[in-house]
Amino acid sequence: MxxxxxxxxxxxxxxxxxxxxxxxxxxxxxxxxxxxxxxxxxxxxxxxxxxxxxxxxxxxxxxxxxxxxxxxxxxxxxxxxxxxxxxxxxxxxxxxxxxxxxxxxxxxxxxxTHFTEKKIVGMPNALGAPYFRNGAANRWGEVYEYLEPHGLAVVGGRIWPVGSALLLGGGISYFSQQKGWASNNVVNYELVTASGSILQVNAKSYPDLFWALKGSSNNFGIVTRYDLKTHKQGKIFGFDRAWAPTSMSKFSEAMTSWMAPGGGHEDKKGALMPSTQYTPASDRLDPSLVAVYDAPVENPAAFKNFTDIANFTDLGTGVQNLTSLVRQTIGYQARVFRWKWYVTSIKFSNETMPIVIDTMVDVAKELIPQFNGFVGTAEEPITADHLAAARANGGDPMDLDPANGGVFFALYYAAYTDPADDDKAENYLQTLISRVESTTKAKGLYYPYYFFNNLGIKQEPFKFYGGGKSLPKLKxxxxxxxxxxxxxxxxxxxxxxxxxxxxx
Ligand SMILES: Cc1cc2nc3c(=O)[nH]c(=O)nc-3n(C[C@H](O)[C@H](O)[C@H](O)COP(=O)(O)OP(=O)(O)OC[C@H]3O[C@@H](n4cnc5c(N)ncnc54)[C@H](O)[C@@H]3O)c2cc1C
Missing domain, CATH: 3.30.43.10 (Uridine Diphospho-n-acetylenolpyruvylglucosamine Reductase, domain 2)
Known part of the structure; x- marks a missing residue:
């Protein structure tokens, strides 16, 4: 004391x-x-x-x-x-x-580093659901690898080496259309608070803190362990595909039609992780996509828009284990570049993809035409089903309303090696975000929200949480x-x- x-x-x-x-x-x-x-x-x-x-x-x-x-x-x-x-x-x-x-x-x-616990806890237990004790140091690939022989998985990250703090910013998963944000699937946190107390935080013990931890990062303490709901996991269909620059417009059209009614996004088993890299010095656009369908179905109709596009290289299409797909991302450009990123949100529409891509190219041509590196966007489509599942699965401080339809998170990044380019990259990204937002505001497509896990240093996320209602509660x-x-x-x-x- x-x-x-x-x-x-x-x-x-x-x-x-x-x-x-x-x-x-x-x-x-x-x-x-x-x-x-x-x-x-x-x-x-x-x-x-x-x-x-x-x-x-x-x-x-x-x-x-x-x-x-x-x-x-x-x-x-x-x-x-x-x-x-x-x-x-x-x-x-x-x-x-x-x-x-x-x-x-x-x-x-x-x-x-030393918080590496991995343990499956079956029923009966005090939390009322089977769960996995996930130490804060574990990477998502290791977690899936541990669970796979048991026929289980959790709702976690999509790239092998990413860490557990993904859960503190909500977290987009391959299973989000079915189960909401990754954080909606945490049943208990072990938390060290500012007073040095060790709390087991769950819906019964500290309901207010439990809710807050589902999207408010390190504002409440240090999490040592996340107890995550497990689900039965069989084989998936998936691919990790990169198309030639000549296929860019087809890729953009496929994204647009996937978001449209009947275009594929209504099938909740499907998940897309798209990305478009742009190299200003060569004026080259490289689209790519990791797609996961949560059933052993070859070439599901939900992905037809994409599987119809020719001219690609692929790291492994087919019905496979979750870990085989996730393993393809194991070395994902780590420890090679300086990265900066910023994020904004746009409503689903036919104009969304063109705004996201064209504005990126225009601003890069204007501000960093000879940039010694590359820029790009991860165009994250978040469906209304994902948002409804988040609410149905306990809710969170972000509390995005599914009644507003799907939302598209445009994560914009810059990758380079020379620290002298830090300011250039920062200025490019800030200008790009404000250019996109003035366009979306003018077209009625602006969606006031910044996804926590992709924030740039100057962005303020919490004012948008719950349409402004969550921040006073969090305080x-x-x-x-x-x-x-x-x-x-x-x-x-x-x-x-x-x-x-x-x-x-
Ligand atoms: C290649 C790549 C792929 C990604 N894929 C996804 C994805 O699929 N889905 C998604 O939602 N996001 C994704 N992200 C974003 C990612 O979720 C965030 O960068 C997240 O912060 C990573 O977690 P980490 O443990 O590696 O974070 P760290 O960099 O270790 O920490 C991030 C923040 O969390 C705080 N923090 C870390 N550990 C704790 C703790 N134990 N207790 C309290 N606070 C803590 C830190 O202080 C820091 O503020 C990706 C990022 C990259 C670079």
């Missing part, structure tokens, strides 16, 4: 009085208590941890890295960090590309479980106030 004096010191520090300790001194305190779990510059373990990010732009140099061996160690460490008013960033899979979101140069990095929940605002002031990320708290 913290004494009254300690609480007073913490309160003063959080409200502006600076810490009595340097980060180096705090690292020493942590080292005294946790010895081998504290890594410092010069050791190879330290380098492995600070470089364990998908985007090179996310590689920072914290004075030390804390790699707790278990939940109690994490809780004890958080108490020290809070008591000394020390900034601390949290990283699980390291796939968020935003610089300073899951690392820091001037605080302690908590790396969740009340934050005050209840974190009265000193530790996760608002000391932990970088997208915060409930305005914008991102930068850890860099």
């Amino acid at each position: 913290l004494g009254l004096l300690s609480i007073l010191i913490i309160a003063l520090e959080l409200f502006g009085v600076t810490s009595a300790f340097t980060v180096a001194e705090v690292c020493q305190q942590l080292q005294k208590k946790f010895s081998a779990q504290i890594l410092t510059p010069g050791s190879s373990n330290y380098t492995d941890e600070v470089d364990a990010y998908w985007s090179l732009a996310a590689w920072l140099e914290p004075p030390c890295v804390f790699t707790p061996a278990n939940t109690q160690e994490l809780a004890d460490g958080v108490k020290i960090l809070v008591k000394t008013n020390t900034t601390f960033a949290v990283r699980s899979g390291g796939h968020a590309p935003v610089t300073g979101l899951a690392s820091t140069n001037h605080g302690v990095l908590i790396a969740m 009340i929940i934050s005050k209840k479980y974190d009265p000193l605002g530790v996760f608002q002031k000391l932990v970088p990320g997208f915060k409930l106030g305005t914008g991102a708290l930068d850890g860099a």
Whole structure:
């Protein structure tokens, strides 16, 4: 228990009085208590941890890295960090590309590396459904690989090495048309709060916090384990296909007709993960698509628009195990480029794809014609069925209304290697988002929402959650479980106030 004096010191520090300790001194305190779990510059373990990010732009140099061996160690460490008013960033899979979101140069990095639990829990159990105990360090490919011999799967990420924090931003899954956001399928979180308490957060124990965690990232604590509903999983049909640039217009038309009534999206077993890369220097568009159909059906009608397009290369079409399909994404351009991305949303319509692609090309030609890298978009179609399933499956703070129809998340990215291009890429992406939004506003296609898992550093997601109704509730929940605002002031990320708290 913290004494009254300690609480007073913490309160003063959080409200502006600076810490009595340097980060180096705090690292020493942590080292005294946790010895081998504290890594410092010069050791190879330290380098492995600070470089364990998908985007090179996310590689920072914290004075030390804390790699707790278990939940109690994490809780004890958080108490020290809070008591000394020390900034601390949290990283699980390291796939968020935003610089300073899951690392820091001037605080302690908590790396969740040792939280690797994988365990199936059958019935009967206190949570009332069979579930999978998923340690925060696990990657989605490893999870599917573990579950497959048991004939099971969970609603998780689509790319092998992505980490569990996908669940804290909602999470788009191959099963979302049937089961909503990945986070709608969490039945319990193990959470370390700002006071260093360890909570089992579920619909019965802490219903408000349980709801908040389904889309509000690191604003409430550190999740050590996600208990995920399992479902029976047989073979799927899938492909991972890239078409020649000459097929771009056919690809765009196929996307448009898939979104239209009767065009394929009504079949809830189908899921698309499309992407279009644009290389400004060669004025080249490269469309590609990973498609998954959740049944052992060769070439299902739902994908006919796409399977009819010729001139492609394919990493493996057919009826297959989920892991075979997901394994194709195992090395997905990790640790090669600096990445930046931004996202916006557009209503489903015949004009959506042309707006998404043409605006990207126009702005790139105008601002970065000789860019030493490439840009692109992941055109994520989110159907009304997906949104209805999210509500039916317990709801979440995002609370997008299926009555408004399908929504298209346009994730725009830039990939390059020279840090000198950071500003160019940032300016391109911000200009592109504002250009797309002025077009969609003019055409009545604007959809006020930023998908959490694809946010750019200047974007504010929470004001759109629940049409504006969720943010006041989230703030009340934050005050209840974190009265000193530790996760608002000391932990970088997208915060409930305005914008991102930068850890860099
Ligand atoms: C190649 C690629 C493919 C992707 N595919 C998908 C997809 O299919 N569906 C989808 O929805 N998104 C997808 N994303 C986006 C992805 O969900 C986010 O980048 C997500 O943050 C990744 O989780 P992570 O564990 O790797 O995050 P990290 O980079 O480790 O962390 C991201 C944020 O979460 C916080 N955080 C991390 N761990 C914890 C914790 N244990 N407790 C509390 N806060 C924590 C961090 O502090 C940080 O703010 C993809 C991203 C990439 C790069």
